[in-house]
Amino acid sequence: xxxxxxxxxxxxxxxxxxxxxxxxxxxxxxxxxxxxxxxxxxxxxxxxxxxxxxxxxxxxxxxxxxxxxxxxxxxxxxxxxxxxxxxxxxxxxxxxxxxxxxxxxxxxxxxxxxxxxxxxxxxxxxxxxxxxxxxxxxxxxxxxxxxxxxxxxxxxxxxxxxxxxxxxxxxxxxxxxxxxxxxxxxxxxxxxxxxxxxxxxxxxxxxxxxxxxxxxxxxxxxxxxxxxxxxxxxxxxxxxxxxxxxxxxxxxxxxxxxxxxxxxxxxxxxxxxxxxxxxxxxxxxxxxxxxxxxxxxxxxxxxxxxxxxxxxxxxxxxxxxxxxxxxxxxxxxxxxxxxxxxxxxxxxxxxxxxxxxxxxxxxxxxxxx
Amino acid sequence: xxxxxxxxxxxxxxxxxxxxxxxxxxxxxxxxxxxxxxxxxxxxxxxxxxxxxxxxxxxxxxxxxxxxxxxxxxxxxxxxxxxxxxxxxxxxxxxxxxxxxxxxxxxxxxxxxxxxxxxxxxxxxxxxxxxxxxxxxxxxxxxxxxxxxxxxxxxxxxxxxxxxxxxxxxxxxxxxxxxxxxxxxxxxxxxxxxxxxxxxxxxxxxxxxxxxxxxxxxxxxxxxxxxxxxxxxxxxxxxxxxxxxxxxxxxxxxxxxxxxxxxxxxxxxxxxxxxxxxxxxxxxxxx
Numbered sequence: 160x161x162x163x164x165x166x167x168x169x170x171x172x173x174x175x176x177x178x179x180x181x182x183x184x185x186x187x188x189x190x191x192x193x194x195x196x197x198x199x200x201x202x203x204x205x206x207x208x209x210x211x212x213x214x215x216x217x218x219x220x221x222x223x224x225x226x227x228x229x230x231x232x233x234x235x236x237x238x239x240x241x242x243x244x245x246x247x248x249x250x251x252x253x254x255x256x257x258x259x260x261x262x263x264x265x266x267x268x269x270x271x272x273x274x275x276x277x278x279x280x281x282x283x284x285x286x287x288x289x290x291x292x293x294x295x296x297x298x299x300x301x302x303x304x305x306x307x308x309x310x311x312x313x314x315x316x317x318x319x320x321x322x323x324x325x326x327x328x329x330x331x332x333x334x335x336x337x338x339x340x341x342x343x344x345x346x347x348x349x350x351x352x353x354x355x356x357x358x359x360x361x362x363x364x365x366x367x368x369x370x371x372x373x374x375x376x377x378x379x380x381x382x383x384x385x386x387x388x389x390x391x392x393x394x395x396x397x398x399x400x401x402x403x404x405x406x407x408x409x410x411x412x413x414x415x416x417x418x419x420x421x422x423x424x425x426x427x428x429x430x431x432x433x434x435x436x437x438x439x440x441x442x443x444x445x446x447x448x449x450x451x452x453x454x455x456x457x458x459x460x461x462x463x464x465x466x467x468x469x470x471x472x473x474x475x476x477x478x479x480x481x482x483x484x485x486x487x488x489x490x491x492x493x494x495x496x497x498x499x500x501x502x503x504x505x506x507x508x509x510x511x512x513x514x515x516x517x518x519x520x521x522x523x524x525x526x527x528x
Numbered sequence: 529x530x531x532x533x534x535x536x537x538x539x540x541x542x543x544x545x546x547x548x549x550x551x552x553x554x555x556x557x558x559x560x561x562x563x564x565x566x567x568x569x570x571x572x573x574x575x576x577x578x579x580x581x582x583x584x585x586x587x588x589x590x591x592x593x594x595x596x597x598x599x600x601x602x603x604x605x606x607x608x609x610x611x612x613x614x615x616x617x618x619x620x621x622x623x624x625x626x627x628x629x630x631x632x633x634x635x636x637x638x639x640x641x642x643x644x645x646x647x648x649x650x651x652x653x654x655x656x657x658x659x660x661x662x663x664x665x666x667x668x669x670x671x672x673x674x675x676x677x678x679x680x681x682x683x684x685x686x687x688x689x690x691x692x693x694x695x696x697x698x699x700x701x702x703x704x705x706x707x708x709x710x711x712x713x714x715x716x717x718x719x720x721x722x723x724x725x726x727x728x729x730x731x732x733x734x735x736x737x738x739x740x741x742x743x744x745x746x747x748x749x750x751x752x753x754x755x756x757x758x759x760x761x762x763x764x765x766x767x768x769x770x771x772x773x774x775x776x777x778x779x780x781x782x783x784x785x786x787x788x789x790x791x792x793x794x795x796x797x798x799x800x801x802x803x804x805x806x807x808x809x810x811x812x813x814x815x
Contacts, residue, residue: 314779315760327634331719334640341803359802363641363724363758396779398728398802399762431760431779438790441772454772459788516766517775 183210194219197263197286200293201253204284205267208235209248221287221294230302233490240465240524241491246273261288265295266446275389275466275487281446305494310461314431317365321426336366338395338424342480347412348505354405355483357472358422360395365429367394370403371421374410382415383407390485392470392520394429401518402472404483433460435467435519438497442504442512450509451501452484456519458492465491468520469500473512482508492521554610554623560660561599561628566610566621568593574614580625581606605662627662633670635710637719642699643726644753650697650721654710656688663691673709676700676723688712699723703755725755731806733765733799736786742813744797745786746806756783761801769795769813 194200200219207216213232217223229238237243249272256264263286271278285296322332343356352374360366371386385405392401440454452471458464467488475481486502504512553567573590578597582604589595595612602608605627611620634655642649652672656664670693675681686693693710700706703725709718729752736743744765749757763785767774771792778785789797791813799806 314781317760331637331640334638361802363761365760396777397758397761399777400764400802431781434776434778434787436774436776436787436789438774439772440774459776515773516764518777 194292194294197255197258197265197293198253200286200295201265201267201284202251204295205248205251205253205269209251211236219294221289221296222299225299226297227299227301230300231297233302237489237491239463239491239493242273242275242278242466242487242489243271246271246278246489249277256283258286262286263293268447271489273487273489278487278489280489283446303493303496305496310494312432312461314434314460316428316430316432318428319426333426335426336360336362336364336424338362338366338368338422340370340420340422341400343418343420344480345412345415345418346481350408352407352410352412352415354407354418354420355403355472356480357400357402358391358395359400360397360424363397365394365396365427367425367427367429368401369393369423370405371423372405372407373419373421374407374415375417375419376414377416379416383410389468390470390483392518394427396429396431400516402470402480402483402516404485433458433462433464433492433521433523435459435464435492435521437469437517437519440515440517442509442515445501445503450504450506452504452515452517453499453501454517455497455499456488456492457497458494461494462523463491463493464521465524466522467492467498467500468522469502469517470520471502471515471517473504473508474514474516475511476513478514481511551619552610552612552621554621557624557626558602559628560605560625560658560662561603563599564597564602566595566597568595568612568619572614572616574612577611577613578602578608579611580604580608603660605658605660627664627666628658628660630656630664630668630712631659631715632657632661633710633712633715633717635708635717635719637708637721639721641722641724644699644703644723644751644755645701645726647698648696649699650706650708651694652697652708652710652719653692653694654686654688654712654717656691656693656712664688665691668693668712671711673711674706675709676706677702677704701753725757726751726753728757728761728763728801728804728806731763731799731801731804733797733806733809735797735809735811741788742791742811743786743788744799744809746780746784746799748783749780749785749801757801759783763799763801765789766798766800767791767795768797769793 194203204216204219250270252268254266256266265284265286267282269280286293287296322330338360340358346353354372369386373384374382376382387403387405390404395401436457436459438455438457443451443453445451456467470485472480473482484502488500490498492498551569558564571593576587576589576595578585578601585601602625605625607624609622636653638651654670656668658664668688670686670688672695673681673683674697703723705720705722707718707720728749732747733744759780761780762777765776765787767789769792774789776787778787795811797809
C-alpha cells in the first residue's frame with residue numbers, strides 16, 4: 160500500500176513527459192527521421208532549426224563536411240544581435256517545386272516571430288537522394304567577415320545641454336528643431352485609409368520626430384487619431400528627408416472631411432555615423448509572384464549595425480508619394496559587407512511607380528542614435 | 529493664532545467698524561521696500577495688522593497715533609490693508625504700494641537659432657522689474673543692443689509699456705553667434721542667438737577615381753550668402769546604372785560630402801540636400 164502513492168506519482172510524471180514530447184513535435188520528428196521524400200528531408204531540417212538544435216540540423220545535411228557551422232547558424236539563427244537572434248521560427252510551409260530521381264527543389268516559407276513583429280522568409284532548398292533517404296544540400300560558403308583593419312570614424316556627434324530646473328525664468332534655452340511636412344497624400348486601401356508623405360528636418364541640428372494624423376468628420380469632430388510608429392525615420396539629421404506612413408484600419412475615405420497633421424520634434428543627442436549605402440535597387444517580382452523592391456545595404460562605417468530597417472517611398476510620374484513600405488532586415492550589417500533586402504509593394508500600386516527612394520534606419524546595441 | 533483665524537478676525541473687524549476706517553491714515557502710495565508711518569487718532573496702543581498681497585503681519589503697538597511700518601513688510605507691490613484693534617474697536621485703512629525703480633530685467637530672446645538674412649526673425653522681449661521682482665508698470669527706457677562677432681554693437685532704445693519692451697531684428701548675412709542684450713539702470717541681460725547657414729545653394733558634385741574606386745564628392749557646400757552649411761548636414765546621392773539604383777545619405781564633413789559608389793556601365797548621378805537639388809553627373813564606369 161505504501162508504494163501505491165509513489166508508483167502513481169511516477170506514472171503521472173511519465174505520462175506528462177510523454178504528452179510534452181508529443182506536443183513539441185517529437186512524433187513528427189521521429190516520423191521524419193527517415194526522410195523518405197524531399198519534403199520530409201526539408202521538414203526534418205527545419206524542425207531541427209526550429210528547436211535550435213544546430214548540431215543535429217547540420218548532421219542531417221547531404222554536404223555536412225562542406226558547410227561551415229558558424230555560417231549555417233548565422234544564416235538561420237542570426238548573430239551579433241541581429242533580428243534573428245531575437246526571433247523564433249514559429250512555423251513553416253513546405254512545397255515541392257520540381258524533382259527527379261536524384262535531385263529535387265523544395266520551397267519553404269519560414270514564419271518567424273520577432274521582437275518587431277512577424278517576419279517571413281522564402282527559401283528554395285536543393286535536396287539530394289542519398290541511398291534510401293533524401294537530404295538537403297546546403298550552399299557551401301564561409302561566413303563573410305570584414306578584414307582586420309582600422310576604420311577611422313570621425314563623423315559629428317551632437318550632445319544637448321538644456322536649461323536646468325533651478326534656472327530663473329526667462330533664462331536662455333535651446334529651441335526644438337524645425338521640421339516640415341513637405342508632402343501628404345491620403346489613400347483608400349481595401350481595408351484601411353493610409354496617410355503618407357515625407358517630412359524634412361530644416362534645422363541645422365538633429366531632430367527626433369514623430370508624425371501624427373487626426374481624421375475629422377464632416378461635423379469637425381475627430382474620428383480617429385494615429386501616429387507613424389515605426390513607418391518613419393525617427394532621428395533625422397540636418398536636411399534629411401524621411402517618408403512616413405500612418406494606417407487607419409477599418410476607416411473609409413468617404414467618411415473623412417479633412418485630416419489634421421501634427422509633426423512633433425524634439426532635441427536629442429545623435430550621431431552622423433553610420434552611413435549606409437543602398438545599392439542595386441530594382442523592382443522585381445519575387446518567387447511568390449509579389450512585387451518587391453530589392454537591393455543591398457552596405458555599411459560604410461566601422462561599427463556593426465545590429466538591426467537595419469529599410470523604408471522606401473514610391474513616387475508617381477508627377478513626383479507625388481503614392482506608397483511607403485518598410486521592412487526589417489534579419490541579418491546585421493557588418494562593416495563593408497553587403498546584405499540584401501526586399502520590401503514588398505502592393506500589386507495595384509506597382510504599375511504607377513515611376514521613381515522610388517530608400518532610406519535606412521539603424522539600431523545598434525552599442526549606441527542608441 | 530493661525531492664518532485662517534487671523535483672516536477671519538480681520539474680516540469681522542473690518543465689517544464691524546466701517547465708520548471708523550477713516551481714523552487710520554496712510555500715505556496714498558508708498559514705494560515698495562521703504563519705511564513709512566501710519567497715523568491714527570487713537571493714542572492708545574493696540575494690535576496692529578498689516579495685510580498685503582504676499583504678507584500678513586500682526587504686532588502689538590504701544591503708541592497708536594504713529595505706527596512705523598518697516599520697508600521689509602511691503603516688498604510686494606499692490607493694495608495693502610492696515611488695521612488697528614484696541615479696546616474701543618478696530619480702525620482700518622487701505623493704501624497702495626508701488627514698485628520701486630527698475631533694477632532687474634528678464635530678457636526673452638527667440639529663436640535660439642536663426643537662418644542668416646531672415647527679416648525680423650529675432651525677437652527680444654524685456655520685462656522690467658524692481659529689486660523685489662515687482663513688474664515696473666511705469667514707462668521706462670530700455671536699451672537694446674545687438675553685437676554680431678567683432679562688429680560694432682547696434683543699439684536701439686524702446687520705452688517699456690506696462691513693464692514690457694521689445695524689439696525685432698533681422699539676422700545678418702554671416703553665420704555665427706549674435707549677442708542680444710537689454711540694459712536698464714544697473715540691470716543688464718545678455719542672450720546669444722546662433723545665426724546658421726541657410727539651405728545649400730549651387731550644390732555641385734564631381735567624380736573622382738582613387739585606387740580603382742569611384743567616388744562622388746560635392747564642392748564645398750555653401751548657402752546663397754556664402755556661408756558653409758554646418759557639418760552633419762545630409763546630402764543625398766542617387767546613382768542609376770544598369771545594376772539598378774543606389775542611394776546614399778552622406779553627412780557633410782569638413783565642408784564637403786563624399787561617397788564611394790560602384791559604377792556599372794553608364795551612370796547618372798543626382799544630388800540633393802533637403803528640398804534643394806544640385807547638378808546631374810553622367811559617368812562611365814569600368815566595363
